[in-house]
Amino acid sequence: MPKETLQTDHTGQQVHYGAAALGLGLSQTVANFVSQLRFETIPDQVIHQAKRACVDFLGCAWAGSQHATIDKLVRGLRSLEEAGQVPLLGRPERFSRMSAALANGQSGHVLDFDDTHMGGVILHASSPMLAALLSLAFGRAIDGETFLTAFVAGFETAIRLGQAAPDHHAGGWHLTGTLGTVAAAAACANMLKLDASQCLAALGLAASQSAGMQQNRGTSAKSLHAGKAASNGLLAAILAQQGCSASAEIFEGRKGFIRIYSQSQDAQKLTEGLGERWELLTNGYKPYACGVVLHPTIDAMIALVHRLPQADDRSAVIGSLELMVCPDAIRITGVESPGTGLMSKFSIRHAAAVSLIDGAGGLVQFSDGAPGRAEVQRMAGKIEIRAEDKLKKDQAFARCTLSDGQQLDVQIEHATGTHNNPLSDAQLAEKFKGNVAWAGDQLDVQTTLGALWNLDNAQDIAPSFFGLVRAPDQRPIR
Numbered sequence: 001m002p003k004e005t006l007q008t009d010h011t012g013q014q015v016h017y018g019a020a021a022l023g024l025g026l027s028q029t030v031a032n033f034v035s036q037l038r039f040e041t042i043p044d045q046v047i048h049q050a051k052r053a054c055v056d057f058l059g060c061a062w063a064g065s066q067h068a069t070i071d072k073l074v075r076g077l078r079s080l081e082e083a084g085q086v087p088l089l090g091r092p093e094r095f096s097r098m099s100a101a102l103a104n105g106q107s108g109h110v111l112d113f114d115d116t117h118m119g120g121v122i123l124h125a126s127s128p129m130l131a132a133l134l135s136l137a138f139g140r141a142i143d144g145e146t147f148l149t150a151f152v153a154g155f156e157t158a159i160r161l162g163q164a165a166p167d168h169h170a171g172g173w174h175l176t177g178t179l180g181t182v183a184a185a186a187a188c189a190n191m192l193k194l195d196a197s198q199c200l201a202a203l204g205l206a207a208s209q210s211a212g213m214q215q216n217r218g219t220s221a222k223s224l225h226a227g228k229a230a231s232n233g234l235l236a237a238i239l240a241q242q243g244c245s246a247s248a249e250i251f252e253g254r255k256g257f258i259r260i261y262s263q264s265q266d267a268q269k270l271t272e273g274l275g276e277r278w279e280l281l282t283n284g285y286k287p288y289a290c291g292v293v294l295h296p297t298i299d300a301m302i303a304l305v306h307r308l309p310q311a312d313d314r315s316a317v318i319g320s321l322e323l324m325v326c327p328d329a330i331r332i333t334g335v336e337s338p339g340t341g342l343m344s345k346f347s348i349r350h351a352a353a354v355s356l357i358d359g360a361g362g363l364v365q366f367s368d369g370a371p372g373r374a375e376v377q378r379m380a381g382k383i384e385i386r387a388e389d390k391l392k393k394d395q396a397f398a399r400c401t402l403s404d405g406q407q408l409d410v411q412i413e414h415a416t417g418t419h420n421n422p423l424s425d426a427q428l429a430e431k432f433k434g435n436v437a438w439a440g441d442q443l444d445v446q447t448t449l450g451a452l453w454n455l456d457n458a459q460d461i462a463p464s465f466f467g468l469v470r471a472p473d474q475r476p477i478r
Helices: 003-007 026-036 044-064 068-079 097-109 126-137 144-164 175-191 196-207 220-241 292-305 327-332 348-358 374-380 425-439 445-453 462-466
Strands: 318-325 383-387 396-402 407-412
Touching (some): 026 196, 044 097, 044 144, 044 425, 044 462, 068 097, 097 220, 126 175, 175 196, 292 327
Antiparallel strands (some): 318 396, 396 407
């Protein structure tokens, strides 16, 4: 839709702030979709993708729950005398619905290992949505069909909102905080079976709480965005249920979301293919515990590992290495000397070096001790990184010159875990097992996975997720 259309109302009159409505009805159309979406109208393959998201989120949240950032959050919530009945994933504490959503959402995102949609946006949708839905569902005997439908409603809403605001990410906003808030609200509104007018209010109440800045990459604040998105989205849906109001044009209005969060707008994307084209089918799941734009680099380095001569010190056999990536990869992950594991998740130099040394890009490679390893630092010094405009976000090219002059080239067309090179269900299950093992707790992972893969048949989803929680006296807070 042309920009000038958004500057006039439905009669063609100039619109001023606080005056006439545009009359496009786009936010209302989205609200109608959220209100009316039901399980039987969603294709089977979309439901399966929703279950994949549940498997991925739960493993990520279980591993993330052990991070020092979550310990600090829990201590902070306790200092506020927070209390409640909703469990935390992977931890013994229980808090109110909103604080549990905050903690579980942050746990899901703190390791930067959670799912990522790259179809016009870069969004970790599952952590905010599922954390909010789990808090809302606990103690209410929500069945699997209802739960999965709510997830799909939130996912489809958030992706289209991001696509309608194409400069949103480039403007420095962290989409997991901004779009994630709207996603959580839409999901909770659908679960609560709010009518269309209430759903519209929930979207508006959520959009007014949308926040999160990319400046906070590599810090505890980045994952807080996901937690706040979960709790704020939950609050928005509850307030809408109670009759609170918001703008009827919160997305497309003259001072609406897509205008103030993006320098350009493509308002038709808000409703294009809604209920017919399912963005969830193009969701991505990470094999590596770092920013998604680093994944082509890690794929290239691991491919090189299999072609290098055997050596105790791989840096000794490499003379130089030229790495070419999409410009966004450098813009997003240009940290040269990361001092922490969180910061290393946004360092392309570290990602290339550590994966070339270890032949892996998992939780160990992006833990606090990894950036300071001497062999990683030696390897990092041999890597030249260049932006190549022709390369897409899921592509990379590496040219390695060995110390004997031999040259090895590697081209990555589609990074592992992206829509065009997806993780299989079996690979996703192995990732889940690894995340649970990282947390150091014992549980019947096969039973848990079985419950998640059959979530659509569950009469109450809570045991599938919260059955993992240990007794409160079994593990002290560090």
